[in-house]
Amino acid sequence: MMHHLTDETLQDYASGVLNSSMETLIACHLTVCPVCRRNAILAEAIGGLSFNDNPAAEMKATASDILAMDKTVPEAHPSSLQHVSQPAISQPGVPRPLARLLPTTLDDLPWKSFGPGLKQYNLGSQPRKEGAFKLLSLDPGSKMSKHKHKHRELTYIISGSYSDDIGHFKAGDIADLSAEHHHSPHVDSDVPCISLIATDAPVQFDSLFGKIVQPFVGI
Amino acid sequence: MDAPLLQKAEGPSEATQALNQRMRDNLVAIGKNRDEQAFSDFYNHFAGRVKSFLIGKGLTEAVADELSQEIMLIVWRRAESYNPDKAAASTWLFTIARNRRIDYLRSNARIEVDLDDEMLEVDEDDHMTHEAQVDLTQQSVRLEQALLKLPQEQRQVMHLSFFRGKSHGAIAQWLDLPIGTVKSRIRLAMQSIRTEIMTAESE
Numbered sequence: 410m411m412h413h414l415t416d417e418t419l420q421d422y423a424s425g426v427l428n429s430s431m432e433t434l435i436a437c438h439l440t441v442c443p444v445c446r447r448n449a450i451l452a453e454a455i456g457g458l459s460f461n462d463n464p465a466a467e468m469k470a471t472a473s474d475i476l477a478m479d480k481t482v483p484e485a486h487p488s489s490l491q492h493v494s495q496p497a498i499s500q501p502g503v504p505r506p507l508a509r510l511l512p513t514t515l516d517d518l519p520w521k522s523f524g525p526g527l528k529q530y531n532l533g534s535q536p537r538k539e540g541a542f543k544l545l546s547l548d549p550g551s552k553m554s555k556h557k558h559k560h561r562e563l564t565y566i567i568s569g570s571y572s573d574d575i576g577h578f579k580a581g582d583i584a585d586l587s588a589e590h591h592h593s594p595h596v597d598s599d600v601p602c603i604s605l606i607a608t609d610a611p612v613q614f615d616s617l618f619g620k621i622v623q624p625f626v627g628i
Numbered sequence: 629m630d631a632p633l634l635q636k637a638e639g640p641s642e643a644t645q646a647l648n649q650r651m652r653d654n655l656v657a658i659g660k661n662r663d664e665q666a667f668s669d670f671y672n673h674f675a676g677r678v679k680s681f682l683i684g685k686g687l688t689e690a691v692a693d694e695l696s697q698e699i700m701l702i703v704w705r706r707a708e709s710y711n712p713d714k715a716a717a718s719t720w721l722f723t724i725a726r727n728r729r730i731d732y733l734r735s736n737a738r739i740e741v742d743l744d745d746e747m748l749e750v751d752e753d754d755h756m757t758h759e760a761q762v763d764l765t766q767q768s769v770r771l772e773q774a775l776l777k778l779p780q781e782q783r784q785v786m787h788l789s790f791f792r793g794k795s796h797g798a799i800a801q802w803l804d805l806p807i808g809t810v811k812s813r814i815r816l817a818m819q820s821i822r823t824e825i826m827t828a829e830s831e
Contacts, residue, residue, distance in 0.1 A: 416818040417796055417811050420789060425726035425738060432739040439741045443751035446741065450715075451821070454771055456726070457718030459791045461644070465676025466683060469693050472671035475700045476664060482701065505742040560797075587811070 412582040414438060414445045418561070423452035430533055430542035430607040436506035437565045437605065438583040445583075502567045502580060507605060515567070515603060518544070526551040532605075540608040547571070547596045547604075555593035560609045562586045569602030571595060645769050647673070651717035659707035667704055670717075675700050678725050684792050685729060699728050716768045767825070774824035782817035785810055 414422075414435065421427050422435050439446045470478075497508035500515060510532055511518065520528040526548030533542030540560075547553070549569075563585055570579040573592040578584055586592065596602040654670040657663035675696055682692035702724055710720050730738045741748070775783065788799045796814070800807040 415811075416815045420814060420818075421795075423726075424790060425730050426795065429734070429736050429739055436739050436741050440745050440747050441749045443749055447751065448818070448822075450719075451771075451818075451825075453722055454716060454719045454768065455775070455786070455821075456790050457716055457720075457722035458768065458772060458775065459787070460674060460677045460681060460718050460722065461647075462787070462791060463677055463680045463684070465673075466679040466689075466692070468675045468679060468696065470675075470697050472664075472668040472675075472700075475671065475697060475704060476667065478697070478701055479704055484705065485698070499746065502747075504747045505745045506739050 437504040440504040552595040569598035
């Protein structure tokens, strides 16, 4: 069974209210999951219908004003066109929204160890209280301390697999967890489990040990 | 505060269907013939609604007005890229408005699937013949019907979340409900919509 995005996360994605870390991670899963892609399109269609549902606010300009602007206002280059020029290093298991953010292959990344068999590569530059955006590589058999999340934690599995209280997650799956979930993932594949994680608030470890190492790990 | 997602209690009228069709034709005419009349009609229906959408998402009146003008300029300039077989006019406009708002609020653009990605898992439905594809105006009518059939409490959370741009946490506070209840209403609503659309398609 494939693990999918929840409806409320897809709705937030379609509405455009998530940060770019979450968007990247969701776009990775949508690349490999036609089911979620279809649901995202459905959410956009609902968003479109919601236009009809509201009284129109008064506009300062008329349609003719816009046509006049067409002759005077230069074509904007929205940032949405910028990343097209950035080359993405093609490598197995890495969808393009993520590949664009990586300077090199997964093997050659300057990973930082944070425990035996555990390493991470940081992709985000936001302050820790705003959440994390990083790659985790966990060796076979390793286990994360039990923790929960204040708001939302998304995990996209790039390679290998892990299991936790919720289920078994393998490459291409997404784990879409919210504040209700406590979990302690353990890697059950015979290759390292590499995953992309994005949170919107620091995780809350249940154990004292987790709480002590947390500032050094930065999740 | 608790306006339903669609205000009329009866099913979507033929007028709604005609409106969807007209807006679609307008976009096609702008794209093909730079039709100013068609643009004017599109603008008069949608510009003010885009503006109230942006205000609902928390932008000031002045910024919302300016962005709505820019969004309408994008419509005029990019209507050629609109594919009437792929999306309703309102869906296309929604994605432009959403992305323009993101561009305004942050320095990096919205991140989406790259359709040229070697890893793209193609949808079986993409291979359907044209005949098998459901007519899109028909589909938005079904979607409207599905929304209208939702119980009031589900329509309310859908409305607040899409239209008012509120986070699920904010909706929960607003309605004085546990956040879990808000989320389960959204899930139930989306499930009934999917079931409704699939049932309608197989009829």
